[in-house]
Amino acid sequence: MNISQMDYFVEIVEADFNLSIAAEKLHISQPALSNLITRFEQNQNVQLFVRRNGRNVALTPAGDLLYTTCKKMTKLYNEMEEKMFQISRYHKGVIRIGVPPLILSILFTQVLSQFIAKNPNIKFEIHEFGAYHLIDLLEAGKIDIAILLQPNRVNPKFYKDVLLYEAKLIAYMAQSHPLAQKTELTWQDLDDQVLATFDESFMIYHLLKNALKEKQVNAKIMTQSGSWDFLVETARQSEMLTLLPGVVQNFINREGLSILAIEDPIPWKISIVYPRKAHYSFLEQYAIDSLKKYFKDGEDILPIEEF
Template sequence: MNIDHLKYFITVVNNGFNLSEASKKLHISQPALSKYILKFEEEERVDLFYRKHGRLLGLTPSGENFFANAKGVVEAHDRMLKELREASKKVRGVIRIGIPPLILTVLFTEVMSKLILLNPLIKFEIVEAGAFELRKLLAMNELDFAVLLSPSELNPQAFLEVLLKKDDLTVFLSSTHPLAEKEMLRWSDLEKEKLALFNESFMIHHLLMGKFRALRMEPDIQILSGSWDFLLEVTKDSEMVTILPSPITKFIATDGILEKKLVSPVSWKVVLTHPLKSYTSTLEKYVKESIVEYFQKGKDIVPINGESEEEKPL
């Protein structure tokens, strides 16, 4: 028995045991298909089908088991050939990745720049949006990957997520603010402070609201914005306080803004998410492995097709 014969058997089952329909789809004669089935059953001394007056009615228990195994073998065979053919030619294609603006600036500028520059045959479509919009696009299969904060609230049976970066949310305030003298802050220190926070489209907003509720705090929120640099600037010339991911510290371009860590902080966990699929292309595997190893192991990005265009000698 070869792969084609397994496909014959699967096609018969998938067409409701109608040999006429199956033979048309397989481009072979109905007598030849019927003869193949009978010959196989005789050689293996097994009945795969229930019959009545020569017509196939359904699968026997042995047939059910054989059908399940046959599908697995054919899928593995097709996948093996597809991967082999991909490996034999230069990989090209499109990758759609969604990244929130804050994370793109703070964490992904370098890694995405390298992926783009080292792979001229690959088109990277970067979608900047908040977590809620990215989750929707991912569910609609309009993204290959999305970078989100944990908990992502995605169905774990349909999506996979890998932790890339873990840090804390910290307080940023003016160096002249009364709280600037404290080495560390408690959440109770913020209870009467005027807060400038990310708006509801950001997961950070919801993480903070959850923390406030858990502590039974009623925060005095004066400003909601989608711009992290605006939130920082607001604190510089006022007594307002903002709460942002700690890595933002290295992006503060002006003096007069301090970072203060919190006792029992809210964690900021960045994850790479993608749909669970029976087949993952070479390109998708490359992008995932490159991003994960860059963050988890500090590995540099290498081009998918070996030497990049920029590295070729003249």
């Protein structure tokens, strides 16, 4: 049996074994449908239907096995056809991803480069903003995926939020800073210190403000910026401290800097956030699943044709 013939058999069963009704739905003649069943039974030496007074009234065990198998096969075939359609439709599509500058620089440069190199016909629009603006873009439908810190203000009723990567914030300061000789900082060490940090559009700013309030630390934020490398240089050249993820130290010149862990540090949790919906385009599903596998399972990005 080919796929079309499997569809015919399933339609006969679901038409309550009525060949006339099945033939009408399938737009073929009743004799042609009857001949299909007869030929299959003769070729396989089986009987598919229980017959009474010349009418099909039920399935035999062989017929029941064939019906179950045909249902599975036609479902798989239809899913495969849909995937092929989606690949052809979205092979030259656009996926819009929002990423904060810090995360883009230290975590997403390589993965996005793999996406672009392996999918030359897909356009990857990268929107580089702080978390608060990215959430606005996501809620307005202007980006498909946002890379954000947890916790965030997206409504879990309408958006999925999946953890990709986790680190901790640590302190960066000049080697001449009074705290530079310590082996580890406490939050009380930051009392009366002057800080440089991201501006209010970045989640790190709000995480830091909340931690200072919770720990009852009277530190003063003197400099704000959207540039993490500017914050590092500010700490290197002044008496300000900045708190950034530990992974940042792998991407900077550490000369003249002291980098210290903080007791009970602020977690830096990176998540992929996207709308909850009944159906995702093949391109959306490809981007979402590929990012999850890259960060959680360490798998390289595959071309969309191999996804």
